[in-house]
Amino acid sequence: MNQYYSDLHIHIGRTKTGKPVKITGAKSLTFTNIIEHARNEKGLNIIGIIDCHSPEVILEIAELMETGDVIEHPEGGLQFGDLTIIPGSELEIYDENCHGPIHVLCYFATLDKMKSFSMWLSNHLKNITLSSQRIYVSGRELQLKVKELGGLFIPAHVFTPFKSLFGKGVIHSLTEVFDKNLIDGIELGLSADTAMADQIKELHEFSYVTNSDAHSLKKIAREYHVLQMAEPTFNELEKALHKIDGRKVKANYGLDPLLGKYHQTVCSKCFTPFDPENGVCNHCGSTKYIKGVADRITELKTANTSPVNRPPYIHQVPLEFISGLGPKMLGKLLDHFGTEMAILHKVPLAELEQIIPAKTAELIIKAREGKLSLSAGGGGKYGKIAE
Secondary structure, rough: EEEEEEEEOOOOOEEOOOOOOOOOOOOOOOHHHHHHHHHHOOOOEEEEEOOOOOHHHHHHHHHHHHHHEEEEOOOOOOOEEEEEEEEEEEEEEEEOOOOOOOOEEEOOOOOHHHHHHHHHOOOOOOOOOOOEEEOOOOHHHHHHHHHHOOOOEEEOOOOOOOHHHHHHOOOOOOOHOHHOOOOOOOEOOOOOHHHHHHHHHHHHOOEEEEOOOOOOOOHOOOOOEEEOOOOOOHHHHHHHHHOOOEEEEEEEEEEEEEEHOOOEEEEEOOEEEEOOOOOOEEEEOOOOEEOOHHHHHHOOOOOOOOOOOOEEEEEOOOHHHOHHHHHHHHHHHHHHOOOHHHHOOOHHHHHOOOOOHHHHHHHHHHHHOOOOOEEEEEEOOOOOOOO
């Protein structure tokens, strides 16, 4: 078995001709830019590109296949050299069973399957060209369509306060909206880790994926996971998610939840920590607040331990969070050491110090070893390194 770095939630900001797909995504996030950056600078092996249902994106992929720059693997997935791309789509469900909108991720093995899905979607949403659109079918209907096309179905960033399964989508259980037997994995999101998620017993049967939800090139791989598989293909990914024949998610790498944008409950007016039991912000007197992921999970708690053989969740600090590490310095590191994966995990302190100031190099090592002091984020604002 081999091990592969994977980030399965990367958005497309614009088409090749400059038309918006993910409106809040960077203009530089075209399909071609993503695959080049993910392979050459991030050092990823397998990625999921969301928004591939957009017709112009389908055309761009088809053009890359015609030139031979991208080829289709017989076992599913698109290959760009040694990078495998899993075409995907993020959609919003808000059916009669939902208490709030829920984002989900749908993945397919081939471009033809994605074309079929896109054609079906065009009859069930208002704008097929855009990302994360509300689909006017039930969650279960969507699951059945994805499975009809041989796809994978994963609820996205399941604890964020807005547009997620447990944020507001359901009251107690995912079975209020979905058929649990048609779910292939659970995406944790930036403000929760495995230990937090495993406080909900019904999640124990699922593999967790940690993805970036990148809205810019630099955000790719801020969270990722390692897959143990024979080769990086769609079929192997499906086996890994279901722990078949030794395939599995080997490890999750993600932000310490304190760094996530929605970890703690904060006042919605001044963003200071808010205690719902008090009912009033101690700082500004407002009674409105944004419930943090930690408090929401406490409400849902039904378990005290993780299942046996749950892979480790390794807290990491992306290079962009490191104080003093700007674009020029990062460029020097990449020139010397190749990829961000190498810098984050492998390059010794002594070698880092030959390229960048000792203080910055030490912060990278402390981040690698989980020794940085952090202050919690909330209400849409990231946490920070406290030193």
